Amino acid sequence: MSDKTEQGSDHIDRLRGQWQRELPELDTSPMAVIGRARRITLRLRPGIEAVFARHGLDAGEFDVISTLRRAGAPWRLTPTELYRTLMISSGGLTARLNRLEAAGLIRRHEAEEDKRSLLVELTEAGHAKAEAAFREDMELEKRLLAGLSQREQDELAVLLRKLALSLEDNGAGAS
Known part of the structure; x- marks a missing residue:
């Protein structure tokens, strides 16, 4: 039906x-x-x-490498910055980082200024993969929105932003 x-x-x-x-x-x-x-x-x-x-990724892995890619040069963040941005547990992030490191898309190393701190950095391969996957995703999403005019897309985006901000302000979500 x-x-x-x-x-x-x-x-x-x-x-x-x-x-x-x-x-x-x-x-x-x-x-x-x-x-x-x-x-x-x-x-x-x-x-x-x-x-x-x-691109050899699941959605969670893409989230990690795209977060690092859009962070800008030198494409590195602390694990804490990553899991707060991604809104996942530190344990969930660790599993993703392990898979991405094994695939050669990220590397972890000590921060030079604080040896107790760890940094997660995008490798050249990770940089290329994040960008390629994001470009393809944006092409798909553009096609998916083709049923709406640009004006309608803009109006919908404004309304969805307003709803998202309202939900964030009210602490709304899972109960």
Whole structure:
């Protein structure tokens, strides 16, 4: 069954209609945003992850090397800076770093100014891989957004930023 009917409604419209029939007093308008955002994420994820896989990476590994790449020269950060940026546990980061180091995409070494501190640095191979994967990802994402005009994309980006900031300000998230 297609996500669109002849009236232009989508899966979320159908769900809301079913809930309206079953619980007519309940406001299901949040589903119009949150439900669609979730479905969009679930639909987009496999294609984006396939881009990373073509570069020999999973999404978490890409997150690490892209964070290092966009940090700018000399493309190095402390593990603490990395896991705070990526919002993952230090244990989760360690596992990713181990895989990336084994693949020759990063190296870890002591900081010159503080021998107790460790630095994670992108290798030349990691630099090239991060950039190539990111370029391909942006090409894919541009194609995925082709159903919206540039103006619509800009408007949606403004609204999504507003929602993201509101959620951050309110400490919203998992409960």
